[in-house]
Amino acid sequence: MTDKSNNPAPASDPSTTETSNDADGSDGQLDAETDPGTSTGPSDLDDVILDNLDAGSDDPSDEASRGLFDDLLEGEPIFENKEVLRPSYTPHKLPHREEQINNMATILVTALRGDTPSNILIYGKTGTGKTASAKFVSEELETTSQKYEVPCEVEYINCEVTDTQYRVLAQLANKFIDKNAQLIDDRIAELEELQSQARENTAALEETAFGSLDDVEAEIESLEADKSEFEEVPMTGWPTDRVYSSFFDAVDYHERVVVIMLDEIDKLVEKSGDDTLYNLSRMNSELENSRVSIMGISNDLKFTDFLDPRVKSSLGEEEIVFPPYDANQLRDILQARSDVAFKGDALTEDVIPLCAAFAAQEHGDARRALDLLRTAGELAERDQTDNVLEDHVRQAQEKIELDRVVEVVRTLPTQSKIVLFAIILLEKNGVHNINTGEVFNIYKNLCEEIDADILTQRRVTDLISELDMLGIVNAVVVSKGRYGRTKEISLSVPTEETEAVLLSDSRLGDIDDVQPFVQARFDN
Ligand SMILES: Nc1ncnc2c1ncn2[C@@H]1O[C@H](COP(=O)(O)OP(=O)(O)OP(=O)(O)O)[C@@H](O)[C@H]1O
Structure with missing residues (x-):
């Protein structure tokens, strides 16, 4: 990257050296250098600076005009369209x-027959x-339903974001209220058009269901009344049964x-039980127009174990399993995407097989x-090479793994962070085969230092097991003969980076000197 501060040009020019000595950066000095006859008025100043840059195009001072992005923009870009590698x-x-x-389509085609x-x-x-796959099938379903004019709609809800019965029902209610409003507006516009034609010539009503202009007017009024009855559901505050009946009325407004x-x-089930699914699955017996x-x-795979048996059997009428991809299948997927994502021969031969x-x-x-392939491409771009190499994939793998660790450690609860910090301190001080007692001693001292509650050794052992399950530490149970069994703990993640993440937590970051805590291990 070109850095203006490293640019030798001003220093090598005695006149500019002088300039830099000038406390205010002396614009006037530059002026005088370039053209002694020029006045120092602000409007001239702009010209002078431009002249100066133009004049120096063969000079190293040209570097000064190179911005932060110039080098990065140079060279052939590797990506043709990076967006196609993104999850969105x-x-x-x-x-x-x-x-x-095909299985999904075979089940859903019933909707196009009106059932x-x-x-x-x-x-x-x-x-x-x-x-x-589900989104692909839904889009096809909606397109076909428009083609054959069969009213069929798909509504997508991500329950990780919308995770309570209230929110699911409110979101659905509002979607259908909007759709109904749109439908009503379109219908009113058609009727108004008919009205104006009929005012000129009453024959316009002949092929319609309306006997007179008054009938048309009455229909418009009735539609407007319907529209005003649909009240947007607020995102909190209503009793759930009111939200449910808003959704029910909105969805049943017409046949679909x-x-x-x-x-x-x-x-959704984990956060708020199976009430939503129960309500949705029994709706059809009460709906009059829609299904x-x-x-x-x-x-x-096991979440249905927590469902009410009625919900479970109704929800699982059809089950479709998506098995994991093997390396060959992943290769095909990556190949199809990379054809669009990368420039012609940007990928070397080994890249896709290795990512797969x-x-x-x-x-x-x-x-x-896909993440690996995109990250490898970005690393190659950063290296300013024209090709993505096998090594970029290996670096990408490390980077993604580290990003994952950082994210997991960053979001640990404070108590787990303290336990992990204790393990790191022991490892950094050369302790091998760390046992739970050693971790607990240091943990206790750390808690006292930062004024945190001290959990029992049993709870700390549980937290160590959780860290093990997250892949952050490796804890193996070893038998010590007649002394019973103990856990030997070691870190499974890079020490320095993990410590840095822990210290970015404001409470742990407050500890100035950790050495006394490690020392405490020998005192207990
Ligand atoms: N057969 C495939 N062909 C092309 N791209 C695919 C294929 N399968 C998955 N992908 C891509 O992989 C990414 C993850 O897929 P998707 O979100 O459908 O997974 P998922 O099974 O729903 O995972 P999760 O349960 O984590 O949401 C997406 O970017 C998707 O486009």
Whole structure:
């Protein structure tokens, strides 16, 4: 990167050296240097600076005109369209998901015949294409329904964000209230058009259901009354049954089949139980004009164990499983995306197979594979090379892993952070085969220092097990013969980086000198 502060030009020019001695940066001096005859008025000053830069184009002082971005912009870009590698992009082709997509379509085609499709539960680990496939099928369904003029709508809700019954129902109610308002407006506009035609010539009413202009007027008034009855649901504050009946009335306003897609449905059940699913699944018996079908998507294969048996059987009428991708399948997925994402020959031969192999190790996660490919491309771009190399993929793998660790450590509860900090202090001081007692001693001293509650040794042991499950430490139980069993703990993440994240927590960051705490290990 070109750094103006390193630019030798001003120093090598005696006149500018003088200038820099001038307390206020002396614009006048520059002026005089360039053109002694020029006055120092502000309007001339602009010209002088430009002249100066132009004149020096062969001079190293040209560097001064190079901005922060010039070097980065130089050279061939590696990406043709980086957006297609981002998670927000919905691909139009989903290799190796044909079977699941066909299964979904076979179930949902019922909606295009005006009947209620069975509810569907979609399972599969993260990054196996569940959301992408379900969205693809929904878009196709809506497009076809428009083509054949069958009223069929899909509503998508991400239950990780919208995670209570109130919010799910309110969001659905408001979506249908908006749609109804739009429908009513369109219908009123048509009727007003008919009114004006009929005023000129009453024959315009002949082919319609209206006998007179008064009938048309009455219909417009009735539609306006309907519209004013739909009241937007506030995001908090109403009793839940009122929100439910708003949604019910809005969805039943006219004939249609509605598919409600509940992504991360397990999060909704975890946070607020199965009431929402119970209410949604029994709606059809009461709806007069419309029909509702539910499509639930989950990473957690076991979440239905927590459901009321009635909800469970109704929701799981059809189940579709998304298995993890293997390395060959990931390769095809990456190849299809990279054709659009990268410039012609930007990728060297090994890049896609390596990204696929890394991601296949991580339970066949396509999101991870795409992240790796994008990050490798970005690292190559930063190196200002024309090609993405195998080494960029390895660096990308490390970077993503480190980012994950940083995020997990950053969001740990304070007590777990203190326990982890104690383990780090022991490791940094060369202690091997750390045991729970040693961690507990240092933990206690750290807690006293920062005025935190001290948990029992048993709880601390639990927290160590949690850190183990998160992959931050490795705790193995070893038998000490007649002295019983103990845990030997070691760090599974890079020490320096993890410590830096812990110290960025304001409470732990307040500890000035950690040495006495490590010393305490020997005192206890
Ligand atoms: N067969 C595929 N072809 C192309 N891209 C795919 C395929 N499967 C998944 N992807 C891409 O991988 C990423 C993750 O997919 P998606 O969000 O559908 O996974 P998911 O199974 O819903 O995961 P999660 O449960 O974590 O939400 C998305 O960017 C998606 O476009």
